[in-house]
Amino acid sequence: MRISVFRKAHFNAAHRLNSSLLSVQENERIFGKCNRPNYHGHNYDLEVKVSGEVDPVTGYLIDLGVLKDIIAEQVTDYLDHRNLNLDIPEFRDLNPTAENIAIVIWKLLRPHLDERFDLQVRLYETERNYVEFPVS
Amino acid sequence: MRISVFRKAHFNAAHRLNSSLLSVQENERIFGKCNRPNYHGHNYDLEVKVSGEVDPVTGYLIDLGVLKDIIAEQVTDYLDHRNLNLDIPEFRDLNPTAENIAIVIWKLLRPHLDERFDLQVRLYETERNYVEFPVS
Amino acid sequence: MRISVFRKAHFNAAHRLNSSLLSVQENERIFGKCNRPNYHGHNYDLEVKVSGEVDPVTGYLIDLGVLKDIIAEQVTDYLDHRNLNLDIPEFRDLNPTAENIAIVIWKLLRPHLDERFDLQVRLYETERNYVEFPVS
Amino acid sequence: MRISVFRKAHFNAAHRLNSSLLSVQENERIFGKCNRPNYHGHNYDLEVKVSGEVDPVTGYLIDLGVLKDIIAEQVTDYLDHRNLNLDIPEFRDLNPTAENIAIVIWKLLRPHLDERFDLQVRLYETERNYVEFPVS
Amino acid sequence: MRISVFRKAHFNAAHRLNSSLLSVQENERIFGKCNRPNYHGHNYDLEVKVSGEVDPVTGYLIDLGVLKDIIAEQVTDYLDHRNLNLDIPEFRDLNPTAENIAIVIWKLLRPHLDERFDLQVRLYETERNYVEFPVS
Amino acid sequence: MRISVFRKAHFNAAHRLNSSLLSVQENERIFGKCNRPNYHGHNYDLEVKVSGEVDPVTGYLIDLGVLKDIIAEQVTDYLDHRNLNLDIPEFRDLNPTAENIAIVIWKLLRPHLDERFDLQVRLYETERNYVEFPVS
Numbered sequence: 001m002r003i004s005v006f007r008k009a010h011f012n013a014a015h016r017l018n019s020s021l022l023s024v025q026e027n028e029r030i031f032g033k034c035n036r037p038n039y040h041g042h043n044y045d046l047e048v049k050v051s052g053e054v055d056p057v058t059g060y061l062i063d064l065g066v067l068k069d070i071i072a073e074q075v076t077d078y079l080d081h082r083n084l085n086l087d088i089p090e091f092r093d094l095n096p097t098a099e100n101i102a103i104v105i106w107k108l109l110r111p112h113l114d115e116r117f118d119l120q121v122r123l124y125e126t127e128r129n130y131v132e133f134p135v136s
Numbered sequence: 137m138r139i140s141v142f143r144k145a146h147f148n149a150a151h152r153l154n155s156s157l158l159s160v161q162e163n164e165r166i167f168g169k170c171n172r173p174n175y176h177g178h179n180y181d182l183e184v185k186v187s188g189e190v191d192p193v194t195g196y197l198i199d200l201g202v203l204k205d206i207i208a209e210q211v212t213d214y215l216d217h218r219n220l221n222l223d224i225p226e227f228r229d230l231n232p233t234a235e236n237i238a239i240v241i242w243k244l245l246r247p248h249l250d251e252r253f254d255l256q257v258r259l260y261e262t263e264r265n266y267v268e269f270p271v272s
Numbered sequence: 273m274r275i276s277v278f279r280k281a282h283f284n285a286a287h288r289l290n291s292s293l294l295s296v297q298e299n300e301r302i303f304g305k306c307n308r309p310n311y312h313g314h315n316y317d318l319e320v321k322v323s324g325e326v327d328p329v330t331g332y333l334i335d336l337g338v339l340k341d342i343i344a345e346q347v348t349d350y351l352d353h354r355n356l357n358l359d360i361p362e363f364r365d366l367n368p369t370a371e372n373i374a375i376v377i378w379k380l381l382r383p384h385l386d387e388r389f390d391l392q393v394r395l396y397e398t399e400r401n402y403v404e405f406p407v408s
Numbered sequence: 409m410r411i412s413v414f415r416k417a418h419f420n421a422a423h424r425l426n427s428s429l430l431s432v433q434e435n436e437r438i439f440g441k442c443n444r445p446n447y448h449g450h451n452y453d454l455e456v457k458v459s460g461e462v463d464p465v466t467g468y469l470i471d472l473g474v475l476k477d478i479i480a481e482q483v484t485d486y487l488d489h490r491n492l493n494l495d496i497p498e499f500r501d502l503n504p505t506a507e508n509i510a511i512v513i514w515k516l517l518r519p520h521l522d523e524r525f526d527l528q529v530r531l532y533e534t535e536r537n538y539v540e541f542p543v544s
Numbered sequence: 545m546r547i548s549v550f551r552k553a554h555f556n557a558a559h560r561l562n563s564s565l566l567s568v569q570e571n572e573r574i575f576g577k578c579n580r581p582n583y584h585g586h587n588y589d590l591e592v593k594v595s596g597e598v599d600p601v602t603g604y605l606i607d608l609g610v611l612k613d614i615i616a617e618q619v620t621d622y623l624d625h626r627n628l629n630l631d632i633p634e635f636r637d638l639n640p641t642a643e644n645i646a647i648v649i650w651k652l653l654r655p656h657l658d659e660r661f662d663l664q665v666r667l668y669e670t671e672r673n674y675v676e677f678p679v680s
Numbered sequence: 681m682r683i684s685v686f687r688k689a690h691f692n693a694a695h696r697l698n699s700s701l702l703s704v705q706e707n708e709r710i711f712g713k714c715n716r717p718n719y720h721g722h723n724y725d726l727e728v729k730v731s732g733e734v735d736p737v738t739g740y741l742i743d744l745g746v747l748k749d750i751i752a753e754q755v756t757d758y759l760d761h762r763n764l765n766l767d768i769p770e771f772r773d774l775n776p777t778a779e780n781i782a783i784v785i786w787k788l789l790r791p792h793l794d795e796r797f798d799l800q801v802r803l804y805e806t807e808r809n810y811v812e813f814p815v816s
Contacts, residue, residue: 042451095739195774277506329430333539401550411679472673558721626720
């Protein structure tokens with residue numbers, strides 16, 4: 001009786017795409033307007049998927065109120081209304097692409113979920129662009 | 137040429153979360169406002185996923201009109217505008233969490249679909265909380 | 273420089289449609305499955321529209337954080353995870369149709385907003401059915 | 409035969425709320441996390457409403473391709489992937505609240521639409537917060 | 545106690561934009577790919593708004609089940625899975641722009657609603673383009 | 681560090697369901713109003729999923745601007761504002777069901793993506809009906 005539960009969350013943040021492994025010219029060429037120096041921003045929509053066995057006593061996989069609190073404490077309170085490049089240590093040397101943000105979020109959440117659960121995150125940067133980690 | 141087709145459906149129902157395996161105090165503590173005695177309710181959105189081989193003559197995996205009717209007859213006509221705890225025998229001794237509702241819906245649909253098809257259901261309790269059974 | 277700001281909120285509630293001014297038979301005939309005795313429920317989506325002059329100092333019409341708190345305290349904390357017919361005094365003798373719920377919400381909010389503001393509420397009972405009060 | 413046509417557009421921008429008419433302490437108190445110095449950002453969704461008489465020859469109120477181009481040239485190319493506070497002269501001395509951004513957008517569009525048309529803009533800062541100018 | 549109720553409906557149709565008052569060259573120039581001879585199509589989303597006084601006995605403005613049936617009988621059963629140019633007499637000499645389709649729908653519905661109600665329709669041709677008749 | 685990125689796109693097209701392997705009567709019986717001779721149409725929403733390893737230098741799986749251009753050139757410019765049955769050679773002898781359109785789109789895209797990437801497409805014919813190829 002393995003099942004998945006999903007919880008959505010949200011944060012707003014500024015960022016610019018800029019890789020410390022690339023020259024100024026390469027960053028401009030590859031990232032275009034996403035590389036502009038004064039930042040732009042997004043409403044990031046996050047979907048967290050937790051998979052495992054349903055508890056036969058409660059009928060819950062995991063208490064979604066508990067999951068909501070973990071997401072808020074570990075992810076959205078930390079990233080919301082922040083500049084990812086300037087304010088968040090994880091992105092000091094890591095380009096805040098949607099891919100890398102999703103992987104960072106997964107690493108922030110993973111230690112706070114019991115080992116019997118599988119975890120996947122989906123991150124919408126815009127309505128048209130989103131990423132999922134890890135691959136399903 | 138294996139493919140998946142999805143059909144969405146909808147029903148509105150009342151419920152309360154209350155496990156017959158827990159004491160009154162435990163039910164209150166675990167389920168909080170979802171345990172309130174006079175019920176609350178939801179607009180449940182259901183997505184049914186059927187997977188298999190496309191029929192080379194029709195170009196259909198399954199006639200979505202037929203699938204729509206199966207979902208209506210087996211699930212939404214049965215659950216819509218009902219009190220899950222009081223009106224639906226499957227929940228007499230089963231807590232109507234989103235997880236359990238999704239599993240019940242899967243069991244209601246499975247016998248009515250040909251064995252060559254795989255079946256998965258996704259159930260939205262709110263826009264922010266949903267479940268998927270079985271795990272993909 | 274008159275402008276409108278909108279804030280969305282959400283609550284889940286159980287109800288049944290039943291008018292104390294109609295007989296049992298008339299209630300059944302008019303309200304059909306919405307009249308079933310054991311209640312059903314909805315995810316109600318609420319949009320609150322406040323109109324007036326922008327404050328030239330702050331650039332706000334009204335602080336949306338303040339508006340959010342007023343909506344929570346006066347409306348959603350009061351109605352969420354409740355049975356409208358049994359738990360909410362305003363519906364003791366008032367049929368909880370979407371129309372009447374919207375009017376009740378308007379009356380709950382109006383005294384808590386400064387007189388210089390106009391107020392309108394939109395209430396979604398389902399994605400396909402919603403009401404707006406007062407008429408614009 | 410007066411009718412309204414609507415066209416949606418989109419831009420992503422960084423901003424912080426900070427009024428030049430308020431002290432540092434007042435800005436912090438009033439705008440909270442929206443005042444943080446390193447900016448945050450949004451996916452702004454814009455709906456432009458143009459009203460007037462349908463042209464009996466074409467059946468168009470206005471060619472939506474033309475309207476789309478006006479919105480792109482005057483608004484979204486100008487604001488997209490920008491820092492509203494630092495990059496956009498209109499916000500040098502104007503706090504970039506949703507209210508003020510909507511008014512600025514209305515003023516950018518108005519001269520480019522024929523006088524026989526009425527114009528209204530709706531701006532979503534998040535899915536839950538939006539503004540409309542002028543009042544309808 | 546004037547209030548508005550809204551009901552959404554849906555139909556899928558083929559059309560091409562072509563005005564009988566314009567030459568072949570003008571039609572091509574003005575309507576571009578929308579003028580292609582073999583038609584294209586849309587999922588049209590329709591929102592019907594009815595305004596008036598709430599009935600104090602039922603708490604309804606209008607029975608939404610009745611309104612749903614009127615919309616189906618007068619509009620969606622008539623237009624769904626049709627070619628607007630070839631199959632629908634109203635568009636024999638009328639270009640099926642979103643504007644004209646909305647006006648035709650309004651005229652189809654108006655005689656079937658009591659005179660005490662005001663009527664407005666909103667028609668989405670795509671998620672980004674929609675029209676509203678009459679002007680509010 | 682395998683990840684998936686998704687990009688949404690859109691096209692509007694006319695079609696009718698009609699299999700060259702079936703008689704006129706069988707086509708009518710199986711496809712009903714979808715078989716009507718003058719075509720109907722849809723707003724098709726397409727989600728393209730590309731999976732693989734994140735590039736450690738750029739932080740991208742694939743440049744979404746590049747992916748957007750591939751989708752436009754290979755799929756949406758080709759299918760948009762077209763009659764699938766009459767204008768698109770792939771459907772000369774292939775019934776343009778959602779299943780077959782999804783498979784055609786997958787085949788159009790596959791040669792333009794590096795072999796190190798996995799590809800899946802999801803195609804929405806309406807908000808309630810969609811397909812995914814290949815099975816995940």
